[in-house]
Amino acid sequence: MGRTGPHRDPELTAKILASTHELICTKGPRAVTINEIAAHAGVGKQTIYRWWPTKASVVIDALEQQFASDNPFPTTGSAKDDLRAQMRAVARTFSSPTGSMIRELVAQSQGDPALADDLRTRFVAERRSGGATALRAGIDHGQIRADLDIEIALDLLYAPLWMRMLLGHQPLDEPSVDAIVDQVWPALAA
Amino acid sequence: MGRTGPHRDPELTAKILASTHELICTKGPRAVTINEIAAHAGVGKQTIYRWWPTKASVVIDALEQQFASDNPFPTTGSAKDDLRAQMRAVARTFSSPTGSMIRELVAQSQGDPALADDLRTRFVAERRSGGATALRAGIDHGQIRADLDIEIALDLLYAPLWMRMLLGHQPLDEPSVDAIVDQVWPALAA
């Protein structure tokens, strides 16, 4: 029962994801509609709905493609330095156009549990696992105290960045990141 | 040269905000429309649009009114106890239907700068000022170290709660709040 006919065109997928990314960066997350994405990609609307169940899932794919290239987790031997470097990279991403896509996804995921799950599984968990590894390494090297609850520690480090991206109540630049790390460090250090 | 003619009817304002809150709690934030709010409040649609520029600003007012009744900041003399009590209350609110309203507002505010500003000014800043006061009292009483950056400290305490509400990657119950406080405390204590 082999299917006949043409299959999914990878070139189209790329065009759609690229258009999604470009439009969100250009016009803001809210202003982008499926119609616009389709038109900008020179693609029929159905071609999008054939492969993605909803607009948010297009955005999440576009985000993943974009994010894959960034943020190789550094390993210098110093847990604090590694975490700071990684947090700087995250802050940079959060401030960049790619951050707009993340914000859009978080927005959409409120009231769309499936998307929320996707976002947690495919994006948040991914980022956190890197941090968790660094923390565990720090524990092994005696730089971080052994009784640390890793999940809470990750929240202490990353949640301020998320909150600043989503609410904008405080800056999200490099000095701020460093200040956060410095201030929270006594709670983590061995 | 004072205005003549009728003024804004405070009773109507109350009815509209109450209807907004009730409908959002009943049907979820996404399913509520201006038409429904108007119908449920027994009010013409124009009466809403006369005083609020958009649906989101109605929700933010409803939220403020609702939140105002909760969370009178406690003052027992122990900064840690006060902060923990306040954070427990916040976590409780974040988990309640009122939390749905906040999530919806954060969602809408991504890509609506005016709303984002409103949300920051009229809601977030309000909450933070209470925490800031408690932190300063703790410094005065020698319970908290004097060189603390208060804004960062507030992020360390509250951002995990916000992030857990918005992403749901970790629980938001009382034990979790206590664990966060305990874990972060070495970074704040004198």
Add this chain to the structure above:
Amino acid sequence: MGRTGPHRDPELTAKILASTHELICTKGPRAVTINEIAAHAGVGKQTIYRWWPTKASVVIDALEQQFASDNPFPTTGSAKDDLRAQMRAVARTFSSPTGSMIRELVAQSQGDPALADDLRTRFVAERRSGGATALRAGIDHGQIRADLDIEIALDLLYAPLWMRMLLGHQPLDEPSVDAIVDQVWPALAA
């Protein structure tokens, strides 16, 4: 319908009717709202609704005031000349801004029987009675045939003018009026 009882302030009445006339002439019959009339007259809306039941009745009063000054029915002794002169005057009025008011009234009266009745009684009948008198005089003078049905004759003379005003399918100038009179005359002449 129309007015109920004497107006308290005749100056206000005049301001309202004048504003109505001016606005209809300026912006076209359709674009004028009660709000605009009130604002332009420097008058509260209620002051209008106190004396007139609906917008149309304001317009009909404004029209009557305007029309009263025009069209004194001429009497030269020649029925044909008198009718032609009167029809020329009517055509002139129909082509003028005042014609816009009449068109608006006819428009409103479709689907508003009370207004239709008002219009017939206070405006149409008024015009026709002048024509009927002229026709009867012509019969008495032996210029018009005695077995004429006057109502039908009035329609033959005036209906083309009304129809041209309302539909615009043919011109409404002086030569056209003269041509109509000349062409219909054999049906009326003794």
Add this chain to the structure above:
Amino acid sequence: MGRTGPHRDPELTAKILASTHELICTKGPRAVTINEIAAHAGVGKQTIYRWWPTKASVVIDALEQQFASDNPFPTTGSAKDDLRAQMRAVARTFSSPTGSMIRELVAQSQGDPALADDLRTRFVAERRSGGATALRAGIDHGQIRADLDIEIALDLLYAPLWMRMLLGHQPLDEPSVDAIVDQVWPALAA
């Protein structure tokens, strides 16, 4: 080159026009809204606005469709008989629910030049051309005088019917039509 994709669905057009006609006949021309037409036709509102610029243009199409089925112009050889028969049919239509549609259109066309033009071109002119043909045939057969101005003659015959429909100042029944024809005939006869 040739368009691809779906085209205008003629079945929908028919459903919309039929619903329009039925609703106007049932509830009167004034009470009908686009929403109702759409709902009754089982159609999205946008589908109406996609093809017609305004409600009035929907009505005019519905009217044309309705009127087309009536009034095949009769040809018996006697110009007077033919015209009388046609005028009786027009009077009947003017008195019927279809007449309500015409009245509503005339009303709307005051102050909407585009609609007025549509009405003239697609409805009035259509009706008049039939009458003009009959008059010319009468001239050819020596029944009607050769120097007749046909446009004026059409006004003499039909304008009374229009005026009676729009103003209701005189009856619009069969005897009235006959009386009009009889009275005007001396002005037309050879």
Add this chain to the structure above:
DNA sequence: CGTTAAGCGAGACGGTACGTCCTGTCTTAAC
């Protein structure tokens, strides 16, 4: 090498909510 099922651009479709506008009534504050 032809058949045939699927992919594709285009865009019409039913539906839902939006925010604006206007009407006719009701309310307030000033003169």
Add this chain to the structure above:
DNA sequence: GTTAAGACAGGACGTACCGTCTCGCTTAACG
């Protein structure tokens, strides 16, 4: 006490976007 200013309930309007569906064309795997 009358008036202006204008808030109020109600409801139609025309727009925007969603996600589905249909059209006619093109393409690639199977036979």
